[in-house]
Amino acid sequence: MKTQVVAGIDIGGTNTEIALVDREGKVLFSSKLSTKAHSTPESWVEATITILKDGLRSTGANLVATGIGAPSANYFSGCIEFAPNMPWAGKIPLAEMVEKETFRPCKITNDANAAALGEQLFGSAKWLKDFVVVTLGTGLGSGFIVNDQVMYGHDGFAGELGHVIVEHNGRLCGCTRHGCLETYVSATGIVTTAKDFLSFMGDLSILNEIPLDKLESRHIAEAAEKGDKVAINILGATAEKLAFALANMVAITSPSHIFLYGGLAKAGKFILDPTRKYFESYLLRNYAGKVKIELSGLPDHAAVLGAAALAWKELS
Amino acid sequence: MKTQVVAGIDIGGTNTEIALVDREGKVLFSSKLSTKAHSTPESWVEATITILKDGLRSTGANLVATGIGAPSANYFSGCIEFAPNMPWAGKIPLAEMVEKETFRPCKITNDANAAALGEQLFGSAKWLKDFVVVTLGTGLGSGFIVNDQVMYGHDGFAGELGHVIVEHNGRLCGCTRHGCLETYVSATGIVTTAKDFLSFMGDLSILNEIPLDKLESRHIAEAAEKGDKVAINILGATAEKLAFALANMVAITSPSHIFLYGGLAKAGKFILDPTRKYFESYLLRNYAGKVKIELSGLPDHAAVLGAAALAWKELS
Numbered sequence: 001m002k003t004q005v006v007a008g009i010d011i012g013g014t015n016t017e018i019a020l021v022d023r024e025g026k027v028l029f030s031s032k033l034s035t036k037a038h039s040t041p042e043s044w045v046e047a048t049i050t051i052l053k054d055g056l057r058s059t060g061a062n063l064v065a066t067g068i069g070a071p072s073a074n075y076f077s078g079c080i081e082f083a084p085n086m087p088w089a090g091k092i093p094l095a096e097m098v099e100k101e102t103f104r105p106c107k108i109t110n111d112a113n114a115a116a117l118g119e120q121l122f123g124s125a126k127w128l129k130d131f132v133v134v135t136l137g138t139g140l141g142s143g144f145i146v147n148d149q150v151m152y153g154h155d156g157f158a159g160e161l162g163h164v165i166v167e168h169n170g171r172l173c174g175c176t177r178h179g180c181l182e183t184y185v186s187a188t189g190i191v192t193t194a195k196d197f198l199s200f201m202g203d204l205s206i207l208n209e210i211p212l213d214k215l216e217s218r219h220i221a222e223a224a225e226k227g228d229k230v231a232i233n234i235l236g237a238t239a240e241k242l243a244f245a246l247a248n249m250v251a252i253t254s255p256s257h258i259f260l261y262g263g264l265a266k267a268g269k270f271i272l273d274p275t276r277k278y279f280e281s282y283l284l285r286n287y288a289g290k291v292k293i294e295l296s297g298l299p300d301h302a303a304v305l306g307a308a309a310l311a312w313k314e315l316s
Numbered sequence: 317m318k319t320q321v322v323a324g325i326d327i328g329g330t331n332t333e334i335a336l337v338d339r340e341g342k343v344l345f346s347s348k349l350s351t352k353a354h355s356t357p358e359s360w361v362e363a364t365i366t367i368l369k370d371g372l373r374s375t376g377a378n379l380v381a382t383g384i385g386a387p388s389a390n391y392f393s394g395c396i397e398f399a400p401n402m403p404w405a406g407k408i409p410l411a412e413m414v415e416k417e418t419f420r421p422c423k424i425t426n427d428a429n430a431a432a433l434g435e436q437l438f439g440s441a442k443w444l445k446d447f448v449v450v451t452l453g454t455g456l457g458s459g460f461i462v463n464d465q466v467m468y469g470h471d472g473f474a475g476e477l478g479h480v481i482v483e484h485n486g487r488l489c490g491c492t493r494h495g496c497l498e499t500y501v502s503a504t505g506i507v508t509t510a511k512d513f514l515s516f517m518g519d520l521s522i523l524n525e526i527p528l529d530k531l532e533s534r535h536i537a538e539a540a541e542k543g544d545k546v547a548i549n550i551l552g553a554t555a556e557k558l559a560f561a562l563a564n565m566v567a568i569t570s571p572s573h574i575f576l577y578g579g580l581a582k583a584g585k586f587i588l589d590p591t592r593k594y595f596e597s598y599l600l601r602n603y604a605g606k607v608k609i610e611l612s613g614l615p616d617h618a619a620v621l622g623a624a625a626l627a628w629k630e631l632s
Contacts, residue, residue, distance in 0.1 A: 130470035144568070146462050153570020154446035155606060160567040163600045165560070175600055244481070251476040252460070252568055254469020284479045284491055290471060
């Protein structure tokens with residue numbers, strides 16, 4: 001009998017990753033294409049289907065469904081809706097377009113929800129029914145599993161933890177408001193925080209050697225790893241904001257676990273340890289010691305696994 | 317055939333209300349007993365069962381299940397757990413105790429979750445699958461319906477919106493932390509706000525005629541009703557804090573509706589109008605105009621209806 005696989009597709013503004021994934025999360029085939037190179041979704045679908053056919057031919061596997069993770073993707077409508085960083089404007093009925101070409105069901109969701117499903121099927125959240133995945137990248141996303149189901153909210157747009165306001169009159173956010181969590185806790189936010197710190201204690205840090213306009217979040221993580229106290233404090237200040245928002249979130253959804261996923265989470269203990277410490281200090285006593293904060297158990301670049309998990313979950 | 321009813325029981329620190337409620341939410345029988353008068357849960361159960369038997373005899377109805385709403389009640393364990401304002405200490409397995417006497421299933425949940433279920437079965441949330449009920453009483457509680465189910469969280473204690481921190485270093489809360497929403501938005505919180513306002517503009521308000529130690533939240537609502545500008549501003553300041561917390565909550569759970577329930581909600585438009593106005597101004601644009609804030613559609617003292625709704629929902 002042929003191996004059953006799903007296609008897991010992760011669409012970013014720059015690249016699309018495509019993988020064929022079996023029920024155990026094993027990637028049998030993977031490939032990439034440039035999202036940007038396709039000025040219309042029709043042309044993107046055509047290129048994607050060509051790659052999928054190649055993959056199915058080379059693996060000899062049988063496609064049963066497709067899952068897609070993408071920014072601003074709406075599970076209910078099956079559309080990518082007005083994504084700010086995508087080459088295609090408006091509302092794109094991508095799930096339907098892919099179904100027409102594959103003759104198999106296709107589901108779509110935003111990348112953070114996909115990450116949560118990936119964590120549950122293939123990562124550290126197996127058997128967990130109430131948990132949250134926080135994706136720390138250029139921005140901050142979140143996917144909530146509540147009572148063993150993705151919490152989509154009434155409109156498909158639940159889980160915008162990055163846009164919880166943590167500082168009245170705080171930093172200006174891309175959303176036009178002030179003080180959103182992701183203006184502090186994200187690759188972009190941490191660089192802003194670093195510039196603040198370096199403006200008055202730059203001479204104490206090896207980060208001072210990097211021109212400010214070249215400073216990236218990975219430099220801060222690397223400096224912390226080398227014992228740079230300023231870098232460690234920058235990560236600590238970032239962790240404090242994250243912990244505050246997480247403690248407030250727990251008072252609403254009461255998850256058993258919070259998983260940190262993505263680039264910034266790779267700062268490892270320098271972000272994890274202070275987040276745990278501040279989190280416990282901010283937490284309502286009812287929850288003390290009950291909620292675990294962990295790094296994601298998914299491998300790097302596991303967005304395709306999340307998309308694949310969506311497809312598997314829908315079939316079961 | 318006998319009418320099928322459930323028993324809806326609302327336990328407060330002072331009184332217990334007991335009702336027999338049919339599938340349409342009609343109360344066929346109701347009665348009260350003093351919670352405080354019973355120093356042990358066993359004695360409370362005995363008195364409650366006596367009342368239920370009276371009710372079933374007088375109505376000729378058939379009991380199919382019991383639902384109980386109580387502070388610190390845990391749906392998963394069936395226990396009231398360490399309730400601060402109850403006469404019984406520790407963990408009380410009340411659901412099991414009632415089941416033993418009635419030979420019918422009994423479920424227990426906290427009063428805010430019961431209110432949410434009541435709103436869905438008998439109030440204004442019929443057909444809604446993602447909404448929130450905020451109970452405004454001595455404190456502030458909340459019950460979340462997510463994907464047509466109560467969001468209990470992993471431990472049964474989700475929905476502590478009253479303990480979301482809205483002001484860093486804000487007012488001291490009974491939970492020992494500072495700046496919790498319920499220190500501003502609750503009967504107690506609004507009286508504190510009123511005292512702040514009256515300390516510098518008391519001469520402009522009819523509230524000044526009331527000795528400060530006798531001031532209650534209903535006085536503020538009554539003064540606003542008479543056109544008192546200071547009272548209207550006190551309610552506006554309260555609404556601002558509530559709206560801020562609601563906007564942040566929407567970014568997590570994305571409900572279609574938020575219902576305000578309880579004493580403070582009776583200040584009607586003086587709380588509702590400014591809450592809506594501030595809420596829209598605080599809201600992430602994705603949600604603009606999508607989330608409705610309404611007063612609860614349940615009648616006064618409808619806590620027994622919520623408890624009855626829990627019983628009916630469990631059976632179906």
